[in-house]
Amino acid sequence: MSKLVIVGTVAFDAIETPFGKTDKILGGAATYIGLAASHFNIDAAAVSIVGGDFPQKYLDLLSDKNIDVSGIEIVTDGKTFFWSGKYHNDMNSRDTLVTELNTLEDFNPVVPENYKDAEVVMLGNLHPLVQASVLDQMTTKPKLVVLDTMNFWMDIALQDLKNVIKRIDVITINDEEARQLTGEYSLVVAAQKIHEMGPKYVVIKKGEHGALLFHNEQMFYAPALPLAEVFDPTGAGDTFAGGFAGYIAKTGDTSFENMKNAVIYGSTLASFCVEKFGTERMENLSNQEVHKRLLQFKQLTQFEIELT
Amino acid sequence: MSKLVIVGTVAFDAIETPFGKTDKILGGAATYIGLAASHFNIDAAAVSIVGGDFPQKYLDLLSDKNIDVSGIEIVTDGKTFFWSGKYHNDMNSRDTLVTELNTLEDFNPVVPENYKDAEVVMLGNLHPLVQASVLDQMTTKPKLVVLDTMNFWMDIALQDLKNVIKRIDVITINDEEARQLTGEYSLVVAAQKIHEMGPKYVVIKKGEHGALLFHNEQMFYAPALPLAEVFDPTGAGDTFAGGFAGYIAKTGDTSFENMKNAVIYGSTLASFCVEKFGTERMENLSNQEVHKRLLQFKQLTQFEIELT
Numbered sequence: 118m119s120k121l122v123i124v125g126t127v128a129f130d131a132i133e134t135p136f137g138k139t140d141k142i143l144g145g146a147a148t149y150i151g152l153a154a155s156h157f158n159i160d161a162a163a164v165s166i167v168g169g170d171f172p173q174k175y176l177d178l179l180s181d182k183n184i185d186v187s188g189i190e191i192v193t194d195g196k197t198f199f200w201s202g203k204y205h206n207d208m209n210s211r212d213t214l215v216t217e218l219n220t221l222e223d224f225n226p227v228v229p230e231n232y233k234d235a236e237v238v239m240l241g242n243l244h245p246l247v248q249a250s251v252l253d254q255m256t257t258k259p260k261l262v263v264l265d266t267m268n269f270w271m272d273i274a275l276q277d278l279k280n281v282i283k284r285i286d287v288i289t290i291n292d293e294e295a296r297q298l299t300g301e302y303s304l305v306v307a308a309q310k311i312h313e314m315g316p317k318y319v320v321i322k323k324g325e326h327g328a329l330l331f332h333n334e335q336m337f338y339a340p341a342l343p344l345a346e347v348f349d350p351t352g353a354g355d356t357f358a359g360g361f362a363g364y365i366a367k368t369g370d371t372s373f374e375n376m377k378n379a380v381i382y383g384s385t386l387a388s389f390c391v392e393k394f395g396t397e398r399m400e401n402l403s404n405q406e407v408h409k410r411l412l413q414f415k416q417l418t419q420f421e422i423e424l425t
Numbered sequence: 426m427s428k429l430v431i432v433g434t435v436a437f438d439a440i441e442t443p444f445g446k447t448d449k450i451l452g453g454a455a456t457y458i459g460l461a462a463s464h465f466n467i468d469a470a471a472v473s474i475v476g477g478d479f480p481q482k483y484l485d486l487l488s489d490k491n492i493d494v495s496g497i498e499i500v501t502d503g504k505t506f507f508w509s510g511k512y513h514n515d516m517n518s519r520d521t522l523v524t525e526l527n528t529l530e531d532f533n534p535v536v537p538e539n540y541k542d543a544e545v546v547m548l549g550n551l552h553p554l555v556q557a558s559v560l561d562q563m564t565t566k567p568k569l570v571v572l573d574t575m576n577f578w579m580d581i582a583l584q585d586l587k588n589v590i591k592r593i594d595v596i597t598i599n600d601e602e603a604r605q606l607t608g609e610y611s612l613v614v615a616a617q618k619i620h621e622m623g624p625k626y627v628v629i630k631k632g633e634h635g636a637l638l639f640h641n642e643q644m645f646y647a648p649a650l651p652l653a654e655v656f657d658p659t660g661a662g663d664t665f666a667g668g669f670a671g672y673i674a675k676t677g678d679t680s681f682e683n684m685k686n687a688v689i690y691g692s693t694l695a696s697f698c699v700e701k702f703g704t705e706r707m708e709n710l711s712n713q714e715v716h717k718r719l720l721q722f723k724q725l726t727q728f729e730i731e732l733t
Contacts, residue, residue, distance in 0.1 A: 207610065302515065305653040326634040329651060338648040338725050343637060345613040377728040411730060417646050418726050420685040422719060 119260065120160045121366040122232050123150045124251045125241020125355070126221065127165040127175075127189055130395060131201040134208070134349050142395040143175050144200065146241035146265070147189075149352035152399040153359025153386045154239075155182035156407055157367035162232045164188035164251065166224045168195040178400065188229045195220040208347045209324055228254040236260040236369065239362040240285070241355060242267050245277040252284055261371050263287040264316075265358045268294045283315040286371075289358050291322045304329060305336075318376060320361070322354055330380050332373050339380045340418060342388040342410070349394045353387040356399065360386035385410050427568065428468045429674040430540050431458045432559045433549020433663070434529060435473040435483075435497060438703060439509040442516070442657050450703040451483050452508065454549035454573070455497075457660035460707040461667025461694045462547075463490035464715055465675035470496050470540045472559065474532045477501035486708065496537045503528040516655045517632055536562040544568040544677065547670040548593070549663060550575050553585040560592055569679050571595040572624075573666045576602045591623040594679075597666050599630045612637060613644075626684060628669070630662055638688050640681050647688045648725060650696040650718070657702045661695040664707065668694035693718050 130144030147163045154161045162185035169192065176186050201215035226247055228235075233256040240248040242265045252262065262285040270278045271294065282288060288311060296302060299310040308319040308331035319331040325347070327340040360383035361376075368375055385407060392398045438452030455471045462469045470493035477500065484494050509523035534555055536543075541564040548556040550573045560570065570593040578586045579602065590596060596619060604610060607618040616627040616639035627639040633655070635648040668691035669684075676683055693715060700706045 303653050303655075305651045323634070326631070327646075327648070336651060336725055337728075338635075338651070340635070340646040340648065343613045343644060343646065345611050347611075374729065378730045381728055381730060415730075417644055418728075420645075420689055420726075421682065422686045422689060422723075 118159055119236035119366040119369050120162075120232055120234070121154055121362060122162055122164060122228060122235040122238045122251065123147050123154065123184075123241065123359070123362075124164040124226055124239070124248065125150055125243060126198050127163065127167050127171070128198040128200060130351060131199075131215070132349055132351050132394060133203040133214075134394075135204070135206050136348055137394070139394050141199065143178070144351065144395060145198065146243070146355045148179070148396060149355035149390065149399065150239055150241050150359030150362070151179055151184040152182060152396060153356045153383075154363030154366070155184060156360070156386065156402070156404060157363040158183070159363060159366045161185065161363070161366070162188050162229050162235075164226045164228055166190045166192065166220045168197040168220045169193035171197045185229065185232070188227060188232070190227065192220045202351070204350065208350055226251050233257075237362055237366040238262045239358060240264040240281075241358065245270055245274055245281040249277070249281040249284070252281070260369070261286050261365055263289065263358060263362050265289045265354065266294070268297050271297055279314060285316055287318040287320060287361075288316040289320040289322060289354070289361070291324070291354065295319075295321050305331075320380065322357060324350070324353075328357065328380055328384060330376055332376070335373055337373075337377045337380060339377075339384045339414075341384060342413065342417065344388065344391065347391045350391050351395060352399075353390045356390040357383035357387040359383075381411070381414055385414055426467055427544035427674040427677050428470075428540055428542070429462055429545045429547060429670060430470055430472060430536055430543040430559065431455050431462065431492075431547045431549065431667070431670075432472040432534050432556065433458055433547075433551060434506050435471065435475050435479070436506040436508060438659060439507075439523070440657055440659050440702060441511040441522075443512070443514050444656055445702070447702050449507065451486070452659065452703060453506065454551070454663045456487070456704060457663035457698065457707065458547055458549055458667035458670070459487055459492040460490060460704060461664045461691075462671030462674070463492060464668070464694065464710070464712060465671040466491070467671060467674045469493065469671070469674070470537050470543075472496035472534045472536055474498045474500065474528045476503040476505040476528045479505045493537065493540070496535060496540070498535065500528045510659070512658065516658055534559050541565075545670055545674040546570045547666060548572040548589075549666070553578055553582055553589040557585070557589040557592070560589070568677070569594050569673055571597065571666060571670045573597045573662065574602070576605050579605055587622060593624055595626040595628060595669075596624045597628040597630060597662070597669070599632070599662065603627075603629050613639075628688065630665060632658070632661075636665065636688055636692060638684055640684070643681050645681075645685045645688060647685075647692045647722075649692060650721065650725065652696065652699065655699045658699050659703060660707075661698045664698040665691035665695040667691075689719070689722055693722055
């Protein structure tokens with residue numbers, strides 16, 4: 118079993134979907150990644166920052182899931198990062214209503230001493246310089262570094278992003294972001310170009326259309342579970358990344374064949390995340406439920422053509 | 426081995442894509458379905474209509490692929506159905522430039538006598554009354570009737586379409602059409618509503634995002650093979666349907682598990698269709714190439730998670 122370092126936001130979200138709206142609730146990339154990774158019984162630590170307004174019960178919630186929160190800095194006279202967004206009727210696009218960086222503006226991540234030799238590092242969506250500074254603190258070279266990012270950093274910090282991308286093994290990115298980063302419409306060609314930037318493995322997230330894993334000439338396609346109702350897509354991408362990184366940390370196997378399984382675990386966990394607002398579903402998700410849905414994924418994708 | 430009746434257009438197409446444009450070339454739903462079905466060494470007959478302008482060499486091409494063309498009526502003083510379209514840069518949408526129905530306007534399909542007991546009937550995209558008249562001519566109830574349709578018939582002949590949909594086993598329809606037919610955004614809910622209209626099996630085609638097969642609570646998801654370059658999507662949906670129906674006719678097995686295989690065969694054949702303009706790739710496609718790509722589909726989708 119390996120140790121997992123998770124860096125990312127721990128935040129307040131206020132979400133509006135066609136099904137309703139929330140007040141300020143628990144959110145943030147590191148939160149979703151941590152909740153997903155907690156299903157693998159690994160040693161995991163979250164590295165983040167919050168303000169004095171952040172409830173202790175939220176930190177306890179993560180601790181109860183065996184996420185080490187000693188790397189979450191609390192700025193008592195500061196405010197926690199806040200994001201508010203509204204989803205359109207198709208649930209595939211959203212408008213950001215509010216972004217208050219607050220304490221995040223001066224975030225200098227500090228990796229806990231006993232996690233500086235972690236085998237797996239999950240760099241959640243953050244400024245690429247913050248992501249890079251986490252890598253700088255590792256005393257031994259991690260077995261696998263996974264990075265998630267978004268178009269925002271391509272717009273305002275492209276060179277920093279390219280610099281950190283050079284240093285990682287796996288990038289998770291959505292289809293539009295892959296196209297923006299490479300200028301290529303075909304995801305196959307985009308993945309090739311991203312390989313050339315550094316990452317040996319490229320995961321392209323396509324929302325309701327699933328996720329693609331590329332490694333040179335090899336490809337794997339995991340569908341998203343078709344759902345009668347998507348309640349709130351917030352955090353699905355982070356949950357996917359957390360499931361992916363958590364599974365790799367648990368198994369310690371970075372082969373392409375095992376990464377296929379990691380993608381399936383990520384998709385499985387993400388399929389729960391969208392069933393309720395925010396982190397609600399992930400807070401109360403049993404291993405039995407995960408197991409049952411993995412079987413559904415098998416039935417959804419596996420076939421038995423005799424190839425002679 | 427079963428007999429397969431194919432009804433659909435045999436046509437001239439003129440196609441424009443970002444990669445170039447064609448003169449009038451061979452096209453039509455029955456043509457693509459027939460070329461796909463020819464890979465299964467079954468007895469298949471095309472039922473269609475063309476004008477005196479239709480080259481004998483195109484009929485010979487189908488005959489050479491073991492498609493019985495005796496049910497293709499030739500109206501010597503008439504003209505062949507002609508369609509012209511232009512694809513947008515994303516290749517996912519297109520404008521119809523020209524539609525000349527010509528002989529298709531008075532098409533009364535006649536099923537060849539020795540095919541009136543065919544076990545599998547593939548009703549390609551045509552006016553629903555024409556599709557129904559083919560079913561009326563069958564002397565024994567087919568084991569499986571597959572119907573393909575499009576939004577055009579929902580706009581101008583919805584009740585006729587609903588009437589024929591009641592009589593079929595499998596519908597193949599794209600995602601937008603499934604939404605239009607049912608008024609439901611979720612494809613899971615749309616499929617349930619289509620089940621209630623009659624078909625026990627619903628195949629929803631999602632273009633580059635693959636295809637979904639529904640049977641009550643059961644679901645199967647076949648991805649499209651991610652391609653570096655889509656050259657011309659014309660006929661991909663018909664090729665998918667032809668591969669599906671052809672595989673069922675060959676195996677004579679209409680179980681859900683075997684339909685999964687049929688969907689994979691359909692997806693595999695469709696992945697070739699888009700590689701060149703029109704029917705060009707399908708005219709020269711070897712069984713070895715198909716076999717090799719089926720293996721790619723396995724690698725693309727199959728995984729080995731131990732579920733204990």
